[in-house]
Amino acid sequence: MDRRLFIGTAALAGLLLPLAxxxxxxxxxxxxxxxxxxxxxxxxxxxxxxxxxxxxxxxxxxxxxxxxxxxxxxxxxxxxxxxxxxxxxxxxxxxxxxxxxxxxxxxxxxxxxxxxxxxxxxxxxxxxxxxxxxxxxxxxxxxxxxxxxxxxxxxxxxxxxxxxxxxxxxxxxxxxxxxxxKRELMQYRNVADAGDELVPRKNRTVTITGGKVRGELVGGNLAVLTALAGSPYLPDFRGKILFLEDVEEAPYRVDRMFSTLKLMGALDQIAGFIFGECTDCNPGDGYGSLTLQEILDDYILPLGIPAYRGAMIGHIRQQFILPVGGRVELDADAGSFRLLEPVFQS
Structure with missing residues (x-):
């Protein structure tokens, strides 16, 4: 998609900006x-x-x-x-x-x-x-x-x-x-959708590492976020809960972007992790491909922090509205998180 055409230029610009x-x-x-x-x-x-x-x-x-x-x-x-x-x-x-x-x-x-x-x-x-x-x-x-x-x-x-x-x-x-x-303190939990299945398949969450943690949300689109590496336009990741999603990215590119987050130190600083949908992130032709689960197992599982995947975040029809900077409690076992504090002025 057209977003991808800009990633290389944006990353280079981010590295040069602090010097300019x-x-x-x-x-x-x-x-x-x-x-x-x-x-x-x-x-x-x-x-x-x-x-x-x-x-x-x-x-x-x-x-x-x-x-x-x-x-x-x-x-x-x-x-x-x-x-x-x-x-x-x-x-x-x-x-x-x-x-x-x-x-x-x-x-x-x-x-x-x-x-x-x-x-x-x-x-x-x-x-x-x-x-x-x-x-x-x-x-x-x-x-x-x-x-x-x-x-x-x-x-x-x-x-x-x-x-x-x-x-x-x-x-x-x-x-x-x-x-x-209404300014509700929202509870973000996937909508149950059993459809015609005996056991629900749609909108399922998968726990990567169980546990609860509190922190501020940061994140967004994986490709756009990693393109800001080296610039002054990324927030402090220390103690934050990182949420990510993407669309039309081959698994090898997803792996490369997680590697960037690892190398820049972001993954080692976060307290929790939520992965949404990677829509149409299918492997291309070749000898094979890592799966999304294997990529998350390589980069997120070793962190030992509460983490899950499958949240309703991303290029999907029904999607959560998330306050970037909002303080939440993440429950990785339940596959949900909730707002702890108001996100608007009183």
Missing amino acids: GGGRAIASPAGRLLPVALKRGDTVALVSPSSQVDDSFNLQLAREVMEALGFKVRTGANYAARRGHLAGSDAGRADDINAAFADRDVKAVICVRGGSGAARLLPLLDYGVIRANPKALLGYSDITALHNAIHAQTGLVTFHGPNGSGSWNSFNADQFRRLFF
Whole structure:
């Protein structure tokens, strides 16, 4: 998919950034910053940080979804722009995000889609403005770059979940209302789906190492996260609970990315681990392939920390909305985790 085309460039840029002295990166903050609470009737901004949509009708659908949730909608000046596969120039896409955070009438920033290109914006974001105007950011996949950079640079809790043009089925919409409007301390447990099977097969979780642990969530898309290695846009992994997902990655590439996390020291610092879905991560032609289970056994099992796989996180129709930076308790034996503290300002 198009996200993959950018990984090599992003990783190189991340390694050079600390030496270049450019951009507006600032020292990592000491603590968390909670976004303002949302209510029906508030104004939200739709932005396009990554790839352009294949059909402009999806822009209309994203607006209609936000309106159906009860919001007024504003769009960035570059919202429908296009440059190659990207939704406009880097400067234009970054300006829309900066403007959305600076606009006092806007209470949340919703990303239209993922794809590729969000990491190009990280040196162009105004983290001082974002810190001074804390508000919810929602999206997933390539938006992982924004979640990690904003959390690392400002401490702001952001939300890994459906993009504006994605599926807003009843599960996702209900979860959004419970988390954003009712501000529930959510329990994240897979939906049971026995279907026509005597023993359920769908939405099953598998314990890697049992136990319970508490910590703050960090993570997102595996490929996008590892492409930030060596940059100032990754959070502190010490004592955190790492969640990961991916799509259309061959197992040998998944293995390589876990190796990167191991070599950079991230895996040795985390307190817990949750793996979602690796959708269409099938081996290609050749002599054989490691399985996903073998990869997790190689990198996660030796850590001896509470860990499980199969969570409803990733490129799937029904997906959890996760607060990046939110404090949770993970129960690896039960294959679930729960919020311990509010993730919005009171």
